[in-house]
Amino acid sequence: MSSTIPRMPPQEAAQANRLAGSTSPYLLQHAHNPVDWWPWCEEALARAREQDRPILLSIGYSACHWCHVMAHESFEDAATAELMSRLFVNIKVDREERPDLDRIYQLAHQLLTQRSGGWPLTVFLTPDDHKPFFAGTYFPRKPRHGLPSFAQVLTGVESAYREQRDAIRAQNASLMDALQQLEPASGDAVPDAEPIDRACAQLADSFDAQHGGFGSAPKFPHPTSLELLMRRPEADVGDAGRSPVEMATFTLEHMIRGGLMDQLGGGFCRYSVDAQWMIPHFEKMLYDNGPLLGLCCDAYCATESAVFRDAALATADWVMREMQGPEGGYFSTLDADSEGHEGRFYVWDRDQVKVLLSPAEYAPFAAVYGLDRPPNFEGRWHLHGYRTPEAVAREQGATLEQTQALLASARAALFSERERRVRPGRDDKVLVSWNALMIKGMARAARVLDRADSLESAEASLHFIRKTLWRDGRLLATYRDGRAHLSAYLDDYADLMDALIELLQVRWSSADLSFAIQLAEVLLDDFHDAEHGGFWLTGRSHEPLIHRPKPLTDDSMPAGNGVAAQALQRLGHLIGEPRYLDAAAGTLKLAAASMRHMPYAHAAMLIALDEHIEPVETIVIRAADDRLATWQLELQKGYRPRRLVFGIPSSETALPGTLGAMTAGERPRIYRCRGTSCEPPVDSPAALLQA
Structure with missing residues (x-):
């Protein structure tokens, strides 16, 4: 469901607008604009529908320079704010909290303008179905650089909505067809290299x-x-x-x-x-x-x-x-x-x-x-x-x-x-997917550079996520000032699962492995398209929007489908879970045509493909003494992107799947698997390398 209207602090109610109770610092930057701003919520959408006023959707983020410029020129200007408030229902969105809305309307902007988008993103939506009929990015207060003034855009768009409804409906139908055609069709086979x-x-x-x-x-x-x-x-x-x-x-x-x-x-x-x-x-x-x-x-x-x-x-x-x-x-x-x-x-x-x-x-x-x-x-x-x-x-x-x-x-x-x-x-908001990317980086630094403080930092972030943003078997996406909310997205689950696999190579934690498995199960239950392959950006219980994308190409972050396929393959081989491997293969099949059409834009997906063609080497060390850490460091030396090394103490029992059979004997043992094929255990790194 849509989020509800945040409450305004009583002492600021007279001068602040409805954004004052937001967890987003970006929205809070606009909490004292003279614009009658709304957050994206059911009440705002209902108001637009009931009053038959178009929605002005403005999407940005707190560190965006041109967002600041447009805010100063237009949103802080009383005359412009009066025009916005009179003609439109104005909704402000933080693209970092709502990547679902941002992705949909960035795609729409590209289709409507035949140009790449960016921030601030300015989109005008029909009030009954929230489909975009006009879009742009930054508009100046006064005409310049070939751009009309924002006031000219406001009056022109509102007039078009009143006078050209049939044309707008026809354009919207064509736009929705184009959005659907952008989504990949299922493929028959995983491509080669x-x-x-x-x-x-x-x-x-x-x-x-x-x-x-x-x-x-x-x-x-x-x-x-x-x-x-x-x-x-x-x-x-x-x-x-x-x-x-x-x-x-x-x-x-x-x-x-x-x-x-x-x-x-x-x-x-x-x-x-x-x-x-x-x-x-x-x-x-x-x-x-x-x-x-x-x-x-x-x-x-x-x-x-x-x-x-x-x-x-x-x-x-x-x-x-x-x-x-x-x-x-x-x-x-x-x-x-x-x-x-x-x-x-x-x-x-x-x-x-x-x-x-x-x-x-x-x-x-x-x-x-x-x-x-x-x-x-x-x-x-x-x-x-x-x-x-x-x-x-x-x-x-x-x-x-x-x-x-x-x-x-x-x-x-x-x-x-x-x-x-x-x-x-x-x-200072905390986002799960962004934290996961940093947990992975910090874990890599701890392992490669022998930085104990990096490991402590990564573990502190992970502990915070589990304590604050993992509730009733599902993730929430964002947190600030004691408030966690918004259902998490594909990237949150995929990136966190990927980070846990990296962290497990620094120090073993059966609890972290269990958490990674729980995340994988939610991916399959809530995000996976079992019929056509791949993963949707939003879960089945997410608020219905005009489009439900399956992101395959990288943008500023690696594509969620690519990371999901990578992590599911690695976790599937580690514990011997064929469902994870099948879901990863189905994702690669879905992406096959897209990867062939524009290979360089699919780096995360291509890394998953690379590890499908040549599965990673998974090494598991079982020992009870200091040889566990010594051997693990020895086998992790150098740049080995296709090798995963896990040091599991002999005391760890009841391990899931194929890990349960990898026990320690009287002497430490080292197990090596490639894909679904495992070799007999050996009792030293030298023996492993010789084999």
Whole structure:
């Protein structure tokens, strides 16, 4: 069912609108607009229906720069607000809390405008059936850049609704047909590796050999695509002149050295506005940083380069310092803006830096980060690694160790000074799927970098989810200020199951395995299309909407169907559950035509396909002494994306499925399985490797 109207605090009722009781910081940003805002709820939809007024649906998120601009120009303007309130029922939605609404109406925007969407998303809906008949993104207060003013849009759309209803109904019918045609039809067979090869070839064709990344500006990190490339070190070099794994590590290193990464505080920004990864859109999203943290750990395993290790450490430190609440959950985003200006928190004046640093520190710092060059951001400097510490050390006649020490002390001094500034706003709601992505990244850091605090951080988030957002055998999607609500989505279940499998490889917990199995069962019961294959974004008990998508392609996050297929295959092989394997295979069949049509857009799904074609190697160690941990670390060395290693103490009994037969004997035992085929146990890692 739809959510109900949040209550307004009594002391703010006179000046606040209906958004004042929301759990969404984005909606709370609009709680004092003069607009007669509603949250998405049955009361608002009924009001539109009863009054025969179109719905103005505005979708955004708290860290969105252009959302802030439109709010200041239009939603805070009394005249515009009066027009909105008189002509429409106005509904404000946080796309992070309601990815179902966002996905449906972003697709509708693309069909109506033949352009990609974005935020703020502005959609006008018919009041009786909530179908969109006009859509756009940002509209200015006054006409400019070829865009009409928002007031012109409001009056024009309302007139069209009154005068052209038959045409709107006909357009809506065509739109619904088009939405349905976008959904995949079931396939007959799981494809071979050809879509994986073509995806790598497509990425190679668009690879920027000078700066890394794919295509031109703006450049996004796309960690799932980089993960796909990382998994193919044996592939042909191709026209790009680099192997897939080299393209991935080259791109990641340039992101790390450049302005996309916060050189002082750690963590990655959302995307780069230029091809050089120099000037980012300064917001920091949890869902980017979780996968990028894991990818840095993988790149370190593959290359042993300190660049990737240091980036992973800095990112993990930033998350624990700034993005984890006292209850354990991870917060969602940091805003791009502070004091009304994008990037103000991060940029520097050169004279200020000279005052803060000693001459010995300033010389290498300026050479590495570009303070010896013209300013690169609105007359100031955003730190970007123009040169490597190695090159600067050679030029300045110092050892690399000396240069690195001076750079570290300089960064520490600037970081300390930056802490005095007005901070960007933080969206402190807790989302299950985003937390799961970070739990996985933190677990990877704990395993690869031997970081006990990363493990503690991941476990704290998991404990918070189980205590607060797991109720009566189902997940809730979001939490803030003591209130958890909204039925969870496909990504919440799939990403959390995937994170648990990663966490189990750091330390064994039968309770976590049981939780992963419970999540898998809900996926099959509530989200799975047993007839045609794949998983819907929303469960069977979810509020009915105009469309129920099955997301197959990655966007800013890996596709829920791809992660579900990966996790179900891994869990199905671990415990020997054929239902999980069948559901994963059915998902790959459903996605077959879509993967062939646009391979590069299906990285998460292609990783699942890769592990279907060549099932992962699952190693289970059963021991009662310290050999359990020692052997597990030995067998986890290096970059081995197709190997899972679980160290299960001999004392653990009543394990589910095939795990129950993997018992310890008088001496420790190691079991190895590939897919559904298992070998006889051996009693040492050497024997395993020899076999």
